[in-house]
Amino acid sequence: MAKKPFIKIQCQVCKKTNYFTRKTKAVGDNKLELKKFCKWCRKHTAHKESKK
Numbered sequence: 001m002a003k004k005p006f007i008k009i010q011c012q013v014c015k016k017t018n019y020f021t022r023k024t025k026a027v028g029d030n031k032l033e034l035k036k037f038c039k040w041c042r043k044h045t046a047h048k049e050s051k052k
């Protein structure tokens with residue numbers, strides 16, 4: 001059974017991991033970079049994938 005890669009989505013401001021997602025083919029090798037709401041910063045911030 002192949003493991004499905006999980007990605008942690010980390011706030012670039014407070015460095016907290018707020019979201020999890022699975023890598024999709026659409027993303028490919030590119031680093032995920034998203035604007036998402038961070039409940040710690042209480043605003044939309046840049047989030048990036050963080051491999052463990």
Ligand SMILES: [Zn+2]
Nearest residue numbers: 011014038041
């Ligand atoms: Zn944050």
